[in-house]
Amino acid sequence: MEYNFREIEKKWQTYWEKNKTFKTPEDLTNPKKCYVLDMFPYPSGAGLHVGHPEGYTATDIYSRYKRMKGYNVLHPMGWDAFGLPAEQYAIQTGTHPAVITNKNCDIFRRQIKELGLSYDWEKEINTTDPGYFKWTQWIFIQLYNTWFDEELQKGRPVSELAIPEEISRQGAEKIRDYTNSRRLAYYDNAQVWWCPVCRIVCANEEVLNDGSHEKCGNVVEKRNLKQWMLRIPLYAERLLKGFDNLNWPEGIKDMQRNWIGRSTGAEVDFRIDGFEEKLTVFTTRPDTLFGATYMVIAPEHQLTSRITTDEYRDIVSSYIKASSLKSDLDRTDLAKEKTGVFTGRYAINPVNLKQIPIWVADYVLTGYGTGAIMAVPAHDERDFEFAGKFGLPITCIQDPDVTDPGQRKRIIEGLECWTEDGRYINSANGITGIDINGLNKEAGIEKITSWLESKGLGKAKVNYKLRDWLFSRQRYWGEPFPVIHWEDGEITVLSEDDLPLELPPLDKYLPGESGESPLAHATEWLNVTDEKGRKGRRETNTMPQWAGSCWYYLRYIDPANPEKILDPEKEKYWMPVDLYIGGAEHAVLHLLYSRFWHKVLYDLGIVSTDEPYLRLFNQGMILAFAYETNSGAKVSADLAEERDNKYYHKETGAELRQIVAKMSKSLKNVINPDDVVSRYGADSLRLYEMFLGPLEVTKPWDDKGVKGVFGFLSRACRFFSDISNIAEGEEDPEVLKSLHQTIRKVESDIENLHFNTAISAMMIFLNLVTRKGRVTRETAAAFTQILSPFAPHLAEELRSIQGYKGTISFIPWPEVNEEYLRKEVFEYPVSFNGKLRFRIQLPAEMEREDIIKTVLADERSEKWTGGKPPADVIVVPGRIVNVVVK
RNA sequence: GCCCGGAUGGUGGAAUGGUAGACACGCAGGACUUAAAAUCCUGUGGCCAUAGCGGCUGUGCGGGUUCAAGUCCCGCUCCGGGUACCA
Structure with a gap:
């Protein structure tokens, strides 16, 4: 049978829909459950792009596989449908945003259904549906009615x-x-x-x-x-x-950790000369207090104007005004020179009671720490730069751990900044009684902090960048x-x-x-x-788009519940999400916000788990080819033509370089999944997106590649739909071995989300059986089965041709039989000093001593040993033999 | 600057410290065809040799560990992502 994907795909999509094949099981007694979640899309007017099917196919393969492994699977889809584009459209046309939103949802739903994704559409949600956002509002009320008990670390x-x-x-x-x-x-x-x-x-x-x-x-x-x-x-x-x-990628955890930006240090109170209030600073280096030679306060700090002396009032107020007009870009640009002015006021350094000037400068930010710092120019780059520019004193208090004597001298003289560890010098005072001379950084921080705490001058403090x-x-x-x-x-x-x-x-x-x-x-x-x-x-404001996506995974569990956000029994069964796949662009914000809400709901007893997403995986972006001229000007894809593996501009004839770029309208390199589906079918699109490379990496789309997987599916269709290729009787041992190797490989690859290598394993198997020309019914059934998560339409069709009734979706996954995987002989690669020289067939169970004897007795060995006895022979059973010759 | 990740044939990529380049695309040659498409077969990292066997070399660069390194360690280069005066 020729591979008539149009007919096959339509037939099985209709079957699944009619039979509600993918309806989530209601029975909550099966201990094996699996909640597989996609990051739901914003339904834009442009329809799906090829990035969407990438993640959706991955979760679909996983879901289908888990069903065959006997799991109850929850695999839903919905719409993150509030958002600016629909509102912009409404502003321009006067139509209600709901109208265009619903239209877009319809397009997305149709496109997604055409990919054969096994979603339970009865679980569909839409964040703009009043039945849904009722509960978004309800969560807001819970947040409003909750406080955080720092002692119990609990809302x-x-x-x-x-x-x-x-x-x-x-x-x-x-x-x-x-x-x-x-x-x-x-x-x-x-x-x-x-x-x-x-x-x-x-x-x-x-x-x-x-x-x-x-x-x-x-x-x-x-x-x-x-x-x-x-x-x-x-x-x-x-x-x-x-x-x-x-089980999250470490990189994403790191990004969130960075974003939270925890830093430990101390808050220190400085007395202000001739002023009641104290100036409190946050510092991660309280150990460098002896090196604090001035202070800096942010222009927006509430004390700034008040501490300014009359003499300096004009200059300070104009500085405050000037910096308020600056954009944050101007203020934070590192390339810009630091600016600042003296307030005329002095603070008292608590460790040595010295008077130090207080400056105002906008390199100190209001929003972080206390909005004021103690400046230690000898041991902080920023302070060093500022002190240098304004001629403020620089006192080195740490003999640096450096080998270069010239550098050490420069640091001690305050000509160079040192931010690493060293032994303290100039860090003792008889009146205050503190002395950390000779200590290193770690001990110094500890000693100074406890001294500050005992004198009531400060306290250890943890600060976060997170606002x-x-x-x-x-x-x-x-x-x-x-x-x-x-x-x-x-x-x-x-x-x-x-x-x-x-x-x-x-x-x-x-x-x-x-x-x-x-x-x-x-x-x-x-x-x-x-x-x-x-x-x-x-209230006339509305919530940001994050609100609806912060908790949607909960509503999928019980989407129509009018009484409760969700049924606690169902929540206990399905949570947490076992696998969550989506783009890395949501690594920080969506995931952090969502985890925050979840923890609050957990504290309030509404959900039973502390974290929502057990395993997270980020798919890589799919890029596309574009072109540029020698001078680097971008050329859109429709203006490039290929000749002899080179690319030329259609109009100017100039040679072009092929580059990889994001899909964009301007480069005319957007791939529309609908086109691929109509030319090659949904199974080919699914397979190609998975075969392109590892799921997590960014990779360019190459139209030519679709033909490869289409060819594979066509061959599979031709071979397995031809009944004359399928016979009763004993299976060829080579086929049997390959089949079980393939089952094992595909199984572990799905668990690890390595879909590209799973597909290649199936290709290897198909190449073998087409060469053999004949398989048994059992082999055909098993292969169809393992193919089915990847190419579900074709697999359903092949199975029905093979004479089975119903859907393949819940047929148990084939068992690997170790028996068939045992090797009788193994072809050992034999290397001399690590270089491969020849191969030799040996019984797989052969003892080490016998292997060595046989290998050395082989006539080909002589050439490399020169007849001498080897210094050593390494035998790794079932792997390699390495002869060491001196 | 700092934090993460990456670099393997013409291309996408594969490889528990153990046969580098699986699988696929592309390309070349062949079969089928009046011809083309489709399909099938063969070859395909580079260099040398070649009737045939074969040899050398090769995973961004430079060192190291090891019987053995794409893989581990140290030092770089380039590319991608995140972040940015966070005290």
């Missing part, structure tokens, strides 16, 4: 928050303020990034290094706006510790906050019965220039009055 209901005596004495308002200051979700004035083009605030994470908005590329600016924030840093320690038992998460957006197309702002300043959240709070229809979706959400126009929806006649206004 707890605010009803359990103990109010300190002195607060409760001051009355209801103070109690409210205190409570609000502890909630995981809080509403506050925040300095935020504002994208004037999108008219939206962006989280720090959404602003790129060059100061542009990641979504639109325009330069963002700073604004002060009232915003919802989430106190994710409270969970920093838990988020770090949670990695211990997770509070800015959680609101000035947008229409997102989850509305279930929040009312009352005229008396109180904020309340809706009760669960009032959820979901749906979006009101609007005439226009354009946000106001002032940073007002489009929802501010929805007067009727906006204004509310409570039973006592108090007037209130709903």
Whole structure:
């Protein structure tokens, strides 16, 4: 039979749909369960690109394999459907974003179904569905009603928050303020990034290094706006510790660790000369206090203006003003020279009571640590540079561990900066009584820290780079906050019965220039009055797109439950996610946010596991060829033509270089999966995406390659659909051995997600049997079976031709029989001094001594030993023989 | 700068410290065909030799460990990703 993929694929897709083949089992008694999850897509108008099927095929192969291994498999798909593009479209056309969103979902669903992916469509979710976002809003309420108990390292209901005596004495308002200051979700004035083009605030994470908005590329600016924030840093320690038992790529764990940015050190209080308040700094090197020769305070620090002396007031205020106008790009660019001015004020160094000047400089950031530093120019590069520029004193307090005497001299004289370890010098003071001279860094930090603590001058402290998460957006197309702002300043959240709070229809979706959400126009929806006649206004911001994707894996478990976020019994059965595959671009934000929410839900007893995703895997990006001229100008793919393995510009005739680049409209190198499916079929697309290379690496798409796997499927179809090739009786031992090797290889490769080598193993097997020309029914059935996770349509068809009824999906995976894998003889490679010289067939069970004798007796050995007895012979049974000749 | 990852034929890639280049693409030659496509067979890292056997060399570069290194260690180069005055 010729490989008629169109007919076969249509037939089996219809069969699966009609028979609900992939409906998730309801029976929760099977101890073997497997939750296989894809990162769900944002359904863009462009439809699927070839990157989507890559991850989806991988999880599909895994899911199908696990079903055959007797697992209950949960394998769902849904839509992360809130988002800016639909809203932009709404602004331009006036159509409700839901309309275009649903249309796009339909396109995605159709395309995905055409790939033969074994999703249970009854579990489908959509983040924009009120039945779904009701629970996103509900989680927000839980966050609002939770505080973090640092002692227990656990989130707890605010009803359990103990109010300190002195607060409760001051009355209801103070109690409210205190409570609000502890909630995981809080509403506050925040300095935020504002994208004037999108008219939206962006989280720090959404602003790129060059100061542009990641979504639109325009330069963002700073604004002060009232915003919802989430106190994710409270969970920093838990988020770090949670990695211990997770099967995640180390690189992704590292990226998250970096992002959390834990650093240990101390907070030290400095007295300010002639001033009541103290200036507190955070430092990772309290041991270098003796080298602190000046201090620097951030321009935005609340003490900056107040400590400035009259003499310096003008110059300081103009500096503050100037730096407030600078973009963060200007401020953080390392290439820029550091700037700063003296405040006229001095602080007292607590270890030696010396007066040191306090400067203002914008290289000190407000948002990290305390917004002020002690500067130790001799042992910190940045401080060294600043001190050099402004002529501030540099005192070396550490005799460096260097061998070069010239360098050591320069360091000790303060002419060079030293940040590594060494022995302290100049680090003792008779009056304060502290002395760390002679110690090294580790001991010095410990001694100084405990001295500071004993004198009440400071304390050991852990700091994180991770900041509070800015959680609101000035947008229409997102989850509305279930929040009312009352005229008396109180904020309340809706009760669960009032959820979901749906979006009101609007005439226009354009946000106001002032940073007002489009929802501010929805007067009727906006204004509310409570039973006592108090007037209130709903929150007009909406949640960011992260909100819906933070917890979707939970709703898949019980998507239609109207009573609860999900049934606890089902949650206990299916969680955690056993395998989660998606792109590395979500390595930090989505996964970190999601883990944070999950931990809160865990603390509140809503979920039973501390971490949501047991095993994570990142697929590599699929790139495509493009071209460039000698001068490096990009040429789009449609303008290049190939002649004799070289590429030429169709119009100019100039020779071009083939390069690998991201698929983009401008380079005209976008591969549409629909085209591949219509030319070669879904099975070929699936197989090719898996055969392209290891799942985790980025790799270029090459159209020619599809033909290779298409050829493989065609040959498999031709051979196994021809009944005359399939006979009763004994199987050829060589075929039997190869079959069982292949089963074993495919099995372990699927477990390890090495799909490319699994496919190559099946190709080797097919090459063998087509050469042999004949297999038994059992062999044909087993091969069809192992092929089925990869090419499910063809496998179903072959199985039905072989005379079986029903679907292949739940037929048990073939067992490897070790019996057939045993080798009688082994062809040993024989090398002399590590160089392979010849091969020799020997019985597999042959003893070492006999092997050595036989090898040395072989006439070919003489040439390499020169007749002399060898110095040594290494025998690795079943591997290699190496003769060592001196 | 710092943190991660990578570099293997013309191409995508394979290889528990143990036969480097599996499998596939491409290319070359052949069969079938009036011809082409499709299909099938053979060859295919480089260099040398060749009637035939064969030999040398080779996994970004330079060292090292080992009987044996693509794989482990040290020092670089280049490429990709993340991050960025985080005290």
